[in-house]
Amino acid sequence: MTTPIQTSGSQAAGATAPTQTGSPNGLGKDDFLKLLVGQLQNQDPMNPVGDQEFMSQMAAFSTLEQITNLAGTTEQMNTTVAANQSLALIGHEVTYTKADGSSGEGKVEKVNFDGEGFTLTIGGEAGIAPGLVTEVR
Secondary structure (H helix, E strand, O other): OOOOOOEEOOEEOOOOOOEOOOOOOOOEHHHHHHHHHHHHHHOOOOOOOOHHHHHHHHHHHHHHHHHHHHHHHHHHHHHHHHHHHHHOOOOOEEEEEOOOOOEEEEEEEEEEEEOOEEEEEEOOEEEEOHHHEEEEO
């Protein structure tokens, strides 16, 4: 006889965050669905999962899926806002913190986009993270 997946609040037990399959952080939505299907296939026919338990598990899955979708959308929005803020710096004089901790100044010449994010070119020096800018004039 298998034990049904218990829920606590709106997350499945053992789930630490909404994650995708294969994440070391906890159960993802695909993992949760596989567990649910496995539970249904292997349940004791003499003592099946009750309707309320099944609906609770489906609600938990739905909540997990929506939280995962919301987290992805929020991450995309944050990236877009940060890129727009960086693009707005082009042509402005800025002060920024260099890698050695000293201050640098210059005009933002361009924003460089690559697979890992974006950096600024300030006064001919490329590869400056937008978060290092301390003052805009």
